[in-house]
Amino acid sequence: MSICFNRKEKRQLNDYFLWKRKRNTFFHYSFLSFYAIIVIFPIFWVLVNSLKDNLEIFQNPWALPNIYRWSNYIKAWYEGNIGSAFFNSVIVTIISVVIVGLVASMAAYSLSRLQFAGKKTIFYLFLGGMYVAPVTSLIPLLKLLRNLNLVNTHWGLIFPYVAFALPLSIFIIRSYMLGIPKTVEEAAIVDGVAPFQLFWKIMFPLSLPSVYTVVILQIVYIWNEFLFALVFLRTSNKFTLPRALQVFQGSFITEFGPLNAAVLLAAIPTIIIYIIFSERIRNGMAIGFSSNE
Amino acid sequence: MRKKNNVVAYFFLFPALIMFVLFFIYPNLEVIYLSLFKWAGISPKKTFIGFYNFQVLFSDLDFLKAVFNTLMIAFQSMVVQVPMALILAILLNKKMKGNGTFSTIVFLPMVISLVAVGIIWRWLYDPEYGAINLILGKIGLQGLQHAWLGDVNTAFLSVLATINWVYIGFYTVIFMSALKGISPEIFEAAKVDGFNEFQTTLRIRIPMLKETIGVMFIMCISGSFKSFDLIWVMTGGGQVNSTEIVTTYLYRMAFRRMESGYASAISVTIFLICLVLIALQLKLMKITAQE
Structure with a gap:
């Protein structure tokens, strides 16, 4: 027994599989990206704020540092x-x-x-x-x-x-x-x-x-x-x-x-x-x- | 030809054996002896008290709380880390662009010093300047802002979140290599039968990975009896023992309260738990080998 599709049905089926693949790909990358951000974020946050002084950290913790204060590293060292x-x-x-x-x-x-x-x-x-x-x-x-x-x-x-x-x-x-x-x-x-x-x-x-x-x-x-x-x-x-x-x-x-x-x-x-x-x-x-x- | 070669064999074993016996086996045996004394650690004076330390130990509410917390960490690892790791491993084992980079990132926390991780997360949880409260403020959830580690109710959960951040990658890698061991034909067959990803995972992957998951569960327990650094750095045991685990309690007894005999009794208890777990694990791994 074989199943025959006319052209329209074939196209619909194709679209369906394409959509399904796209959906899976979307899920794949959004899930992994979300998890990767959770892993990277704390390290990135420490990196950015290692180059600021206290005032800059408290006023604007999210911004990249205005002046790169490498002196923090010298002080720690x-x-x-x-x-x-x-x-x-x-x-x-x-x-x-x-x-x-x-x-x-x-x-x-x-x-x-x-x-x-x-x-x-x-x-x-x-x-x-x-x-x-x-x-x-x-x-x-x-x-x-x-x-x-x-x-x-x-x-x-x-x-x-x-x-x-x-x-x-x-x-x-x-x-x-x-x-x-x-x-x-x-x-x-x-x-x-x-x-x-x-x-x-x-x-x-x-x-x-x-x-x-x-x-x-x-x-x-x-x-x-x-x-x-x-x-x-x-x-x-x-x-x-x-x-x-x-x-x-x-x-x-x-x-x-x-x-x-x-x-x-x-x-x-x-x-x-x-x-x-x-x-x-x-x-x-x-x-x-x-x-x- | 099965000739015995004792001299040569022991010549090559000698350096390893002497180090191992002196700095590993001997201390692990001496601790049993020490657990029978009332002993302050620094002074040479020891008083033999038999199993009294153990009697006290099993009615010591602080110790029992620490055991409870330790087991909660293990249980939490089983129900959060292991399933999450399985999902990540399935995704990462697919032939998709970027998966190499994602695998590298997922495992990254495992190579960072736990003291550093503890300090990083302590700061993230900081009530005033920590990223978590700042984010909550930005998205309009000021109501959830919190002294995460300072509050008895949230301290333990906060520590658990950090533990997950570190160890999910570890279990992911184990799952990834175990999943590669399942023959691809089985997945083909599942596809023909019309299984979707979820059904394939439930009916094929999990049953095929039974032993791996069993070994992982044991790892969760033995791992929680080994962990020390993170909790010591993040909370030091916390207020009213909210985050105290067996190892931090042992440390406190031995080096803060100078109850070395009593702390040795805790060591012996941990050692015995580890022994039971090793036996279980080796048995499980052998089952895998025979099949």
């Missing part, structure tokens, strides 16, 4: 301690992610390629570590750092950061290594590469894409970490950015311009990294939940 915190954050983040990248890929190599006693236990220990709240170990960690004389030092932050970054990092690199064919190593062994060198010469270079994912993800996480910095750091010359920002908020509460500038200075590095590596970061953060092992 020097008087507000954001500059020194910025450098502290850079140091703590870089040292932490370098250690995480190396240590996690070594462990991932064992867990993906070698057979050894206790493998299952160790794997589940790390896997479980992905889901434990950092806050539960806060009190004993502080006690431990006190005994090691690491309270109010950057190493006192770096060691816990590395420990808490390991589970997810090992998980990501291990999954990647499992996907590398074993024939690659077998060929290397035939060529005379010693078992100890297999990691450095073959597996580590081959799994670099996953190591990069780990490093970029951990840069974002560690740059933004607040709770440990709040408890383990005491003096402002050691503060990392989130910690300095929180103190800054308390003392500059009435100076909106510099406060906004400080917020942006803390947020911009991760935003830039995200814009460059957006796909990698999004997939990395979602990895623990969508991968079925």
